[in-house]
Amino acid sequence: MTEPFELTATKALKLIKNNKLSHIEWVESCLERIKTREPIIKAFSFIDYKKPIELAKKCNQIKKENFGIPFAVKDIIDIEGMPTQMGTPFYKDNIPKRDAGSVAIAKHYGCIPIGKTVTTELGHRHPGPTVNPHNYKHTPGGSSSGSAAAVADFMVPIAFGTQTTGSVIRPAAYCGVVGYKPTYGDFDKSGILSNSPSIDTLGLMARSIEDIRIMRNILIEEELFLNENLNINNFRFAFVKSPYWNKTDDDTKVNLEKFISNLIESKVDVQEIDLNNLILESSEIHKKISGYEFKRSISAERFHHYNELSNILRNGRLSDGEKMTLSDYHHLFDHLEKHKNLINEKLSSFDCIISPSALGEALSGLEYTGSPLLNTTWTLLGLPSITLPMFTSKNNLPIGCQFISKKADDNKLLSIAKKILLDFS
Amino acid sequence: MTEPFELTATKALKLIKNNKLSHIEWVESCLERIKTREPIIKAFSFIDYKKPIELAKKCNQIKKENFGIPFAVKDIIDIEGMPTQMGTPFYKDNIPKRDAGSVAIAKHYGCIPIGKTVTTELGHRHPGPTVNPHNYKHTPGGSSSGSAAAVADFMVPIAFGTQTTGSVIRPAAYCGVVGYKPTYGDFDKSGILSNSPSIDTLGLMARSIEDIRIMRNILIEEELFLNENLNINNFRFAFVKSPYWNKTDDDTKVNLEKFISNLIESKVDVQEIDLNNLILESSEIHKKISGYEFKRSISAERFHHYNELSNILRNGRLSDGEKMTLSDYHHLFDHLEKHKNLINEKLSSFDCIISPSALGEALSGLEYTGSPLLNTTWTLLGLPSITLPMFTSKNNLPIGCQFISKKADDNKLLSIAKKILLDFS
Numbered sequence: 001m002t003e004p005f006e007l008t009a010t011k012a013l014k015l016i017k018n019n020k021l022s023h024i025e026w027v028e029s030c031l032e033r034i035k036t037r038e039p040i041i042k043a044f045s046f047i048d049y050k051k052p053i054e055l056a057k058k059c060n061q062i063k064k065e066n067f068g069i070p071f072a073v074k075d076i077i078d079i080e081g082m083p084t085q086m087g088t089p090f091y092k093d094n095i096p097k098r099d100a101g102s103v104a105i106a107k108h109y110g111c112i113p114i115g116k117t118v119t120t121e122l123g124h125r126h127p128g129p130t131v132n133p134h135n136y137k138h139t140p141g142g143s144s145s146g147s148a149a150a151v152a153d154f155m156v157p158i159a160f161g162t163q164t165t166g167s168v169i170r171p172a173a174y175c176g177v178v179g180y181k182p183t184y185g186d187f188d189k190s191g192i193l194s195n196s197p198s199i200d201t202l203g204l205m206a207r208s209i210e211d212i213r214i215m216r217n218i219l220i221e222e223e224l225f226l227n228e229n230l231n232i233n234n235f236r237f238a239f240v241k242s243p244y245w246n247k248t249d250d251d252t253k254v255n256l257e258k259f260i261s262n263l264i265e266s267k268v269d270v271q272e273i274d275l276n277n278l279i280l281e282s283s284e285i286h287k288k289i290s291g292y293e294f295k296r297s298i299s300a301e302r303f304h305h306y307n308e309l310s311n312i313l314r315n316g317r318l319s320d321g322e323k324m325t326l327s328d329y330h331h332l333f334d335h336l337e338k339h340k341n342l343i344n345e346k347l348s349s350f351d352c353i354i355s356p357s358a359l360g361e362a363l364s365g366l367e368y369t370g371s372p373l374l375n376t377t378w379t380l381l382g383l384p385s386i387t388l389p390m391f392t393s394k395n396n397l398p399i400g401c402q403f404i405s406k407k408a409d410d411n412k413l414l415s416i417a418k419k420i421l422l423d424f425s
Numbered sequence: 426m427t428e429p430f431e432l433t434a435t436k437a438l439k440l441i442k443n444n445k446l447s448h449i450e451w452v453e454s455c456l457e458r459i460k461t462r463e464p465i466i467k468a469f470s471f472i473d474y475k476k477p478i479e480l481a482k483k484c485n486q487i488k489k490e491n492f493g494i495p496f497a498v499k500d501i502i503d504i505e506g507m508p509t510q511m512g513t514p515f516y517k518d519n520i521p522k523r524d525a526g527s528v529a530i531a532k533h534y535g536c537i538p539i540g541k542t543v544t545t546e547l548g549h550r551h552p553g554p555t556v557n558p559h560n561y562k563h564t565p566g567g568s569s570s571g572s573a574a575a576v577a578d579f580m581v582p583i584a585f586g587t588q589t590t591g592s593v594i595r596p597a598a599y600c601g602v603v604g605y606k607p608t609y610g611d612f613d614k615s616g617i618l619s620n621s622p623s624i625d626t627l628g629l630m631a632r633s634i635e636d637i638r639i640m641r642n643i644l645i646e647e648e649l650f651l652n653e654n655l656n657i658n659n660f661r662f663a664f665v666k667s668p669y670w671n672k673t674d675d676d677t678k679v680n681l682e683k684f685i686s687n688l689i690e691s692k693v694d695v696q697e698i699d700l701n702n703l704i705l706e707s708s709e710i711h712k713k714i715s716g717y718e719f720k721r722s723i724s725a726e727r728f729h730h731y732n733e734l735s736n737i738l739r740n741g742r743l744s745d746g747e748k749m750t751l752s753d754y755h756h757l758f759d760h761l762e763k764h765k766n767l768i769n770e771k772l773s774s775f776d777c778i779i780s781p782s783a784l785g786e787a788l789s790g791l792e793y794t795g796s797p798l799l800n801t802t803w804t805l806l807g808l809p810s811i812t813l814p815m816f817t818s819k820n821n822l823p824i825g826c827q828f829i830s831k832k833a834d835d836n837k838l839l840s841i842a843k844k845i846l847l848d849f850s
Contacts, residue, residue, distance in 0.1 A: 080725075094522040101619070104724035186751060188721035189622065194526070194615040197622070220751045296613035299529035300505075326611060326645045330833040333610075408755040 004029035008208040009069045009157040009215075016068070023059040023068040027052050027112060030070045034114070034155045040136060042129040043150040045075045046082050047115035055112045066214055067110030072150050072159040074143075075116040076123050076193035077202075079103050082113070086193055087121040087128050087143075090305050100191025102160065102202055102219055109218045114156055117146025120369060122298055123162060123195045124317055126310035127369050132175060134397050138362040141171030142369030144205070148175040151205040158215050159205045163379055164195040164290055166358070166372025168203035169387045173357035173400025174370065176389040178417075180204045180212045183408050184382025187219045194297035195317075196290035199379055209418040212386075216410070227415040232423065235351040235416060236269045242355060243276035244373045249360030252399050255391035256356055259401065262424055270354070275377075278343050282377035285336055287320055289380075292329045295321025340381055347406070352416055353378075357387040357400030374402065384410040386417050390425040429454035434494045434582040435635040441493070448493040452481040452537060455495045459539070459580045465561060467554040468575040470500045471507050472540035480537045491639055492535030497575050497584040499568075500541040501548050501618035502627075504528050507538070511618055512546040512553050512568075515730050525616025527585065527627055527644055534643045539581055542571025545794060547723055548587060548620045549742055551735035552794050557600060559822050563787040566596030567794030569630070573600040576630040583631045583640050588804055589620040589715055591783070591797025593628035594812045598782035598825025599795065601814040603842075605629045605637045608833050609807025612644045619722035620742075621715035624804055634843040637811075641835070652840040657848070660776040660841060661694045667780060668701035669798045674785030677824050680816035681781055684826065687849055695779070700802075703768050707802035710761055712745055714805075717754045720746025765806055772831070777841055778803075782812040782825030799827065809835040811842050815850040 004012060004026045015021035031049055038044055052070060059068035073079055076086050078096040080103075085091045099107065107113065118128035120143040130145040132138040133153040140149040144161025148171035151159050161168040163181045172179020181203040189202055202219075206212050209226070217223055239260050245253070263270050294317045295302065301309060302318065309318075347353065359371050378385045384407070387400035403420070405413035429437060429451045440446035456474055463469055477495060484493030498504055501511050503521040505528075510516045524532065532538065543553035545568040555570040557563040558578035565574040569586025573596035576584050586593040588606045597604020606628040614627055627644075631637050634651070642648055664685050670678070688695050719742045720727065726734060727743065734743075772778065784796050803810045809832070812825035828845070830838035 091522060096521075097516060097519040099725045099729070101721050101724040104728050105721070108724070108728040183755075185623070185754075188619075188718075188724065190619040190722040191725070194613075197614065198610070222751060293613075296526050296530070297615040299526040299533070299613065300524045300616070303529050303533040304524070326647060327833075329610075330608075408752075 005033040005154050007157065008206070008211050010208055010210040012157065013066055023056040024053060026068070027056040027070050030114060030156055037153055037155060041131055041133055041149050041153050043117055043146040043153065043155060044072070044115045045085050045118050045146065048082060048113070052112045052114050059110055062110070064110060066218070069111045069158060069215070070114050070156050071106065071111050072114050072117045072147060072156045073103060074147050074159070074161050075119045076162060077103060077160055078191040079113050079116065082116055084116070087119040087126070088301070088305070088308070090308055096191070098191060101188035103191065105188070105219055105221065111218065117150055117159055119143050120145060121310050121313055122301060123164065123167065123193060124313045125369060126312050127366055131366065132362045134176060134362070135395070138364050138397065139174065139366055139369050141174035141362060143167040144171050145369065147205050148172050148177060148179070151175070151177045151207060157206060158211055161203050161205055162192060162200060163203050163375070164200050165286065165379055166375030168205065169375045169385060169402060170358045170370055170372055172205050173387045173398065174362035176398025177205050177207055178209055178212055178389065179387040181379065181385050182216065182410050183384045186410065196293035197297065198293060199286070199290055201379065209414055209421060213414055224411050226411065226418055230415050230419050232268050232416065232419050236349060237263065238347060238350040238353045239270050239272045240275055240353050240355040241272065242374055243280050244359060247359055248356055251393040252356050252360050255399055256401060259390065259424060260354065273346065275343065275346060278339070278346070279377045281339060282380050283373065285332060285339060286376045286380045288324055288328065288332055289336070291317050291320025292324040294318065343377070343381060351405065352413065353404040355402045355404065357402040361393040361395060361397035361399055378404045383407055384413050386413060388417055388421050388425065430458040430579050432582065433631070433633040433636050434639060435633055437582065438491055448481040448484040449478060451493070452477050452495050455539060455581055462578055462580060466556055466558055466574050466578050468542055468571040468578065468580060469497070469540045470510050470543050470571065473507060473538070477537045477539050484535055487535070489535060491643070494536045494583060494640070495539050495581050496531065496536050497539050497542045497572060497581045498528060499572050499584070499586050500544045501587060502528060502585055503616040504538050504541065507541055509541070512544040512551070513726070513730070513733070515733055521616070523616060526613035528616065530613070530646065531643055536643065542569070542575050542584055544568050545570060546735050546738055547726060548589065548592065548618060549738045550794060551737050552791055556791065557787045559601060559787070560820070563789050563822065564599065564791055564794050566599035566787060568592040569596050570794065572630050573597050573602060573604070576600070576602045576632060583629060583636055586628050586630055587617060587625060588628050588800070589625050590711065590804055591800030593630065594800045594810060594827060595783045595795055595797055597630050598812045598823065599787035601823025602630050602632055603634055603637055603814065604812040606804065606810050607641065607835050608809045611835065621718035622722065623718060624711070624715055626804065634839055634846060638839055649836050651836065651843055655840050655844050657693050657841065657844050661774060662688065663772060663775040663778045664695050664697045665700055665778050665780040666697065667799055668705050669784060672784055673781055676818040677781050677785050680824055681826060684815065684849060685779065698771065700768065700771060703764070703771070704802045706764060707805050708798065710757060710764060711801045711805045713749055713753065713757055714761070716742050716745025717749040719743065768802070768806060776830065777838065778829040780827045780829065782827040786818040786820060786822035786824055803829045808832055809838050811838060813842055813846050813850065
C-alpha cells in the first residue's frame with residue numbers, strides 16, 4: 001500500500017477531495033517519514049513536529065481546493081517563528097518575526113510549513129551535512145541541498161529553493177526530482193537572503209510537474225492550467241550541448257543524445273545550435289555581477305563574522321566581488337543588455353532549449369556540491385528553466401535533462417515538460 | 426558658539442582631525458539635541474542613548490579618516506539589536522539579528538547608528554507622528570519622514586531614507602535638507618523592507634553635499650572626489666516643468682523661474698523641454714509596477730495583519746496591485762523598456778535636468794505627506810537625483826530644487842549640485 005508521504009501533492013489532494021485521505025494523515029505521514037529518515041539524510045536545519053498537525057486539523061475543517069500542502073523551505077528564506085540560520089553557525093537564535101512574502105502567500109493558501117531545509121553557507125558553495133538520498137556518499141548538490149533531498153526522499157512533496165547560478169536545477173537533477181526556476185521576478189523574494197538581487201530567483205522542487213503548477217499558481221495567486229493536449233511536433237527545440245560538452249560525463253551525453261534521437265524519430269523539430277562563445281561570455285559576466293552584488297549583500301557577515309566564514313566563500317564569490325568597482329558594475333550591465341539581445345536573437349525561432357542539467361550524476365563526496373556551469377546562462381538571462389529526472393546513470397544515480405524557454409513562457413515550458421516526461425522518459 | 430550637533434559631518438570630522446572636537450563630544454551633543462527636541466519633532470521610532478557613546482569612545486582611539494559619523498536610519502532598514510517596526514503597531518518586538526547590508530558597511534567604516542527614524546506605514550503613505558521642524562503644523566513629507574526631520578533639526582548630520590516614488594526627495598525638500606537618490610542599484614538594499622524591488626532605492630539626507638559624498642563613498646566602498654573646479658557653463662541643462670506645472674504653487678514656480686533666469690544670465694546653457702506626455706505615462710507605468718510588486722512584497726502584512734492596515738494602504742498601492750495579473754506585469758516591463766528609451770533619447774544631449782522637487786512647500790497638517798508626482802519618472806527610470814534647499818516660501822518654509830542626471834553620472838550630478846548651491850542660492 002502506498003503511504004501518504006509517498007504521494008505527490010496532486011494525488012494526495014485528490015484523495016483528500018474524495019475523502020480517502022485526511023490532511024492530518026498526510027502531514028503525520030510526512031512527519032513520520034522525516035523522523036525516520038532525517039538522521040540519515042540530514043535535509044533539515046529545523047523541523048516543526050507540532051504546529052503542522054494543528055494546521056492540518058484546521059485544513060480538515062476548511063476543505064478548500066488545493067489547501068493543506070506540506071512544504072519545506074530553504075533556510076535562507078524567513079518563516080516566522082523558525083530560525084533562519086543560512087547554513088552558518090552564528091545565526092542559531094535568528095528567529096524572524098515576519099514571513100518571507102512567498103511563505104506568507106503559501107500559508108494564506110493553506111500550505112503547511114514543515115521546516116527549514118539545509119542550505120550551503122549563505123547560499124554560496126560551502127556544503128551542509130545533507131546527503132543524496134540515492135547514495136549517501138554522494139552530494140545532493142547545492143545550494144538548495146536540503147530542499148532537493150527532502151523532496152527526493154519523500155519527506156515533503158514540495159520545497160522552496162533559490163537559484164543565483166544553478167542552485168535549484170543542479171540539486172534537483174542530482175536528487176532525481178523536478179526542479180523549476182521561473183522567469184526572473186515571477187515569485188516574490190522579500191524575506192529571502194539576497195545573494196545577487198539582480199539574478200536571485202525563488203524556485204521549486206517537487207516530484208511531479210502538476211505539483212509545480214499548483215505551487216506556482218499559489219505563489220502568483222492565479223489559476224493557470226497546462227495545455228494537456230499539446231502536440232510536441234508543433235514546437236521548435238534547440239539542442240544546446242554547451243561549451244562544457246567535453247566536460248560532461250558519458251552517461252549524461254549518451255542518454256541525452258538518445259533522447260534527442262527519439263525526439264527526431266518522432267518527427268519533433270530539434271536543431272543543435274552552437275552558443276558556445278556566448279555561454280562562455282555569460283559565465284564571465286555572471287561571475288562579475290554576482291560577485292559584486294554578493295559582496296555587498298552579505299556585508300553583515302563580511303564585516304561581523306569574517307573569521308567564521310569558509311575559505312571557499314572568502315576566496316570565491318566574495319573575492320570576485322572585491323575585484324570590481326562600481327564603474328565596472330555599471331559597464332557590465334550595459335554589456336549584459338547587448339549580450340542578452342545576442343542570445344535572444346539566436347534563440348528567437350525556438351520555443352524550447354534542451355541542455356544537460358549538470359555535467360553528470362551527483363559527485364561522490366559531500367565537500368563539493370558540483371558545477372553550475374550548465375545553468376549560469378539561463379539564470380543570468382532570467383529565463384525559466386526546468387530539470388526533469390529523465391535518465392539513470394550506470395551507478396544508479398538520477399540524471400536530469402534541462403529545458404529552458406523564453407521569458408514569461410513558463411506555462412508553455414511546464415506544458416512541454418509534462419508532455420515530454422509522459423512520452424519520452 | 427556653534428554646538429557640535431549643528432555641524433555637518435564634514436566640518437565635525439575636520440575639527441576632530443585637528444583635535445578641536447572629540448568623537449564623544451560630537452555624539453553626546455547629537456544625543457543631547459535629540460533628548461531636547463524629540464518630544465516636539467517625533468523623528469525617531471527608537472533611540473539608542475548608550476551604545477553610540479561606547480562606539481564614539483572607540484572612535485577616539487581608532488582615529489581613522491571619516492570615522493565616527495553619527496547617523497540615523499529609516500525604520501524599514503534593519504539594524505541589529507534595534508526594533509524594525511516599519512511604521513506599524515504590530516512589529517514592536519521585531520528586533521533583527523542581522524544588519525542591513527548598507528548598515529553593516531556604514532558601521533564597518535566607523536559610522537555610529539543613533540536610532541531608527543519614523544517611516545510612514547510600511548513605506549507607503551499613512552503618516553507617522555513626525556512634524557516639520559520649520560513649522561510643527563506642517564508635514565515633514567514621507568515616507569522617509571523622520572530621516573528628513575532629524576537631519577533638518579540638527580539631531581544627526583546624516584540619515585538613510587528610501588525612495589520608491591518620491592520618498593527621499595520630497596521629505597528632504599519639505600524639511601530643507603539635501604536629499605539624494607543614487608542611480609538604481611548603487612547602494613545595497615539587503616535587509617531593507619521591499620516595497621517595489623525593481624524601483625526601491627536607498628537614499629541619503631544630509632545638510633551638505635560634501636556629507637552626501639562622504640557617506641556615498643562609504644556605502645560604495647570607494648574614494649571618489651567631486652570636481653571642485655567644475656565650470657557650470659560646460660554643461661547642458663534641461664528645464665522640465667512637468668505636466669504638473671499648473672498644480673505647482675506660485676512660490677515654487679517664481680523661485681524656480683528666477684533661478685533659471687539667473688543661470689541663463691550667467692550664460693549657462695538651459696533649455697526648457699517638454700516631456701509632459703512621457704511623464705504622465707511614467708506615472709501610469711509606475712503605479713502598476715509598484716502596485717503589483719508592493720502587493721507581493723508585503724504579503725506577510727496583507728495576509729496576517731490586513732485588518733490592522735490603514736485604509737490608504739489597502740485602497741492605495743495594494744488595491745492598484747490587486748488589479749494586475751502576472752501577464753500584465755510582464756507586458757509592462759516590455760513597455761517600460763521602450764518608455765525608458767524614449768525619455769533617454771529626449772535627454773541624450775543634456776547633462777542635467779532641473780525640475781521642482783515637489784509641488785510646493787510642505788503642506789499644512791500631518792495627515793497627508795504630499796505628492797510625489799515630480800519624482801516618479803526619475804525613480805522609475807532609476808536615474809540619480811538630488812534636491813537642494815535653494816528657496817524659501819512666503820510662509821518661511823523651505824522649497825527644494827531637483828536635479829537629475831543620467832544613469833551612473835552620480836559624481837557629476839553631485840559636483841554640479843555643489844557648484845550650483847555655491848553660486849546660485
